Amino acid sequence: ECNIERIDAAGVTSLRMTIDATNGAAPCIDEVECYSPEGLNIAPKAKLSSSGDFPGNAFHKLEHLTDGIRGNARSWISNQAGKGGVQLDFASPVEIAWIRWSRDGEDRPVYRDRLATAYRWEARFDSEEWRLVSSHRTRMSLPLAANDQVTRDWVPPQLAATLRGQ
Numbered sequence: 001e002c003n004i005e006r007i008d009a010a011g012v013t014s015l016r017m018t019i020d021a022t023n024g025a026a027p028c029i030d031e032v033e034c035y036s037p038e039g040l041n042i043a044p045k046a047k048l049s050s051s052g053d054f055p056g057n058a059f060h061k062l063e064h065l066t067d068g069i070r071g072n073a074r075s076w077i078s079n080q081a082g083k084g085g086v087q088l089d090f091a092s093p094v095e096i097a098w099i100r101w102s103r104d105g106e107d108r109p110v111y112r113d114r115l116a117t118a119y120r121w122e123a124r125f126d127s128e129e130w131r132l133v134s135s136h137r138t139r140m141s142l143p144l145a146a147n148d149q150v151t152r153d154w155v156p157p158q159l160a161a162t163l164r165g166q
Contacts, residue, residue: 005099005121005134012094014124015046015133016087017101019078021118026054027084028114030075032065033100034088042096044068046088052079062086070105077114093125099134 015034019027034043043066054060054077064074065086078084099121104111122130 002100002102002105005101005138007096007099007121007123007133009123009125009133010093010095011125012090012096012123013092013126014087014089015096015099015121016085016124016130017116017119017121018085019083019116019119021116022082023113023115023117025114026078026081027116028060028072028075028077028103028111029065029086029116030072030102030105031068031070031100032086032088034094034096035098035100036095037097041068042090042094043088046090049087049089050076050078051083051085053077054079070102072104072106072111075104096123 017029017032032043033041034046036042046066048062048065050062053062057077059073060075060077062076065076066088067074076086103109103115116136118136120135121133123133124130
């Protein structure tokens with residue numbers, strides 16, 4: 001299952017997700033996608049960093065975070081129980097309309113553990129200050145985002161078509 005964060009932010013130089021709690025164990029994210037208003041995923045262009053990576057496992061590496069392959073077999077896991085964070089740094093300012101992220105984004109998810117339950121997304125612009133752009137309090141889940149009425153009001157058409165196809 002994926003999660004949708006609508007942020008509508010222009011001039012973003014860095015984006016980070018800080019995870020403060022999970023439903024058990026160290027957090028795991030299989031994919032982060034950052035979409036421009038035109039519907040292009042710009043996350044693969046970002047330089048990645050993290051608070052710490054799960055050691056010694058070829059399936060769970062930081063570079064899997066934006067590789068375009070969804071699923072647990074190519075995911076990132078923090079090295080800290082119940083918390084952690086990832087950061088995307090862009091070479092030049094970008095415009096991000098929405099973020100799509102998942103714990104296990106396969107068509108038929110297998111894993112529901114390690115899910116971030118308390119988190120925040122923050123963006124940095126030209127200054128050194130971070131600004132909150134979304135959090136677990138504002139997250140839209142896939143079933144809600146796939147609803148036609150909600151989609152018309154909230155989700156950009158390019159993403160709506162993707163969600164309905166899942």
